[in-house]
Amino acid sequence: AQTVTQSQPEMSVQEAETVTLSCTYDTSENNYYLFWYKQPPSRQMILVIRQEAYKQQNATENRFSVNFQKAAKSFSLKISDSQLGDTAMYFCAFMKSNNDMRFGAGTRLTVKP
Amino acid sequence: ETGVTQSPTHLIKTRGQQVTLRCSSQSGHNTVSWYQQALGQGPQFIFQYYREEENGRGNFPPRFSGLQFPNYSSELNVNALELDDSALYLCASSLLAGGADGADTQYFGPGTRLTVL
Numbered sequence: 001a002q003t004v005t006q007s008q009p010e011m012s013v014q015e016a017e018t019v020t021l022s023c024t025y026d027t028s029e030n031n032y033y034l035f036w037y038k039q040p041p042s043r044q045m046i047l048v049i050r051q052e053a054y055k056q057q058n059a060t061e062n063r064f065s066v067n068f069q070k071a072a073k074s075f076s077l078k079i080s081d082s083q084l085g086d087t088a089m090y091f092c093a094f095m096k097s098n099n100d101m102r103f104g105a106g107t108r109l110t111v112k113p
Numbered sequence: 114e115t116g117v118t119q120s121p122t123h124l125i126k127t128r129g130q131q132v133t134l135r136c137s138s139q140s141g142h143n144t145v146s147w148y149q150q151a152l153g154q155g156p157q158f159i160f161q162y163y164r165e166e167e168n169g170r171g172n173f174p175p176r177f178s179g180l181q182f183p184n185y186s187s188e189l190n191v192n193a194l195e196l197d198d199s200a201l202y203l204c205a206s207s208l209l210a211g212g213a214d215g216a217d218t219q220y221f222g223p224g225t226r227l228t229v230l
Contacts, residue, residue, distance in 0.1 A: 004155075035218070037221075042223070043201060043224050043226075044221060044223045045156070045203060045205075046221070050218055091155050091156070093155075095219075099146060099168070099209070100158050100161075100169050100171065101146070101148075101156075101158060102158070103156050104155055105154060106154075
């Protein structure tokens with residue numbers, strides 16, 4: 001079974017600084033997808049970024065980028081120029097081709113003014 | 114483009130009752146997945162519906178059942194409610210363009226908060 005581990009229950013960062021959230025996963029699959037979702041207090045899960053395992057290039061979306069290390073089964077999220085609106089729970093997720101998506105326990109990120 | 118919507122927003126039930134939660138998928142999507150998110154935890158996959166058929170199921174008992182309608186909206190039904198069923202129930206829609214074994218990004222609704230007393 002696939003498992004997703006987020007080892008940082010809580011993190012904080014000063015506004016405008018950079019923060020990295022960690023995620024590791026365990027799988028025997030070769031083809032899969034990895035995601036970071038953000039869940040603010042409004043509780044709606046919002047897609048931050050997506051990475052296909054067959055792509056070597058790390059995904060980027062504006063201030064958000066990932067460091068995908070397939071051999072190490074690591075998928076960290078870097079948030080640059082942190083903004084107050086980035087305060088939320090961040091979930092790392094793994095998905096095989098059959099759409100069974102597994103989530104980590106989440107990291108609570110607080111951006112301080 | 115209409116996003117994923119869920120109803121109701123909040124619901125309070127008593128143990129042993131039955132509940133139905135509803136989800137409307139994002140326009141153009143043909144697949145709906147349901148998740149249970151207990152307080153302080155990540156979402157747990159319940160099941161997925163693709164073209165009105167169940168297309169995968171997580172580790173949930175048969176009292177959790179679902180439906181998908183021709184317009185791709187979906188229902189989650191839970192019978193014989195237990196206290197541990199109290200959670201946020203999330204629905205997510207996606208487009209499986211390559212068939213039931215395909216994969217695509219899932220977009221989530223705002224959730225239904227279920228409280229079982």
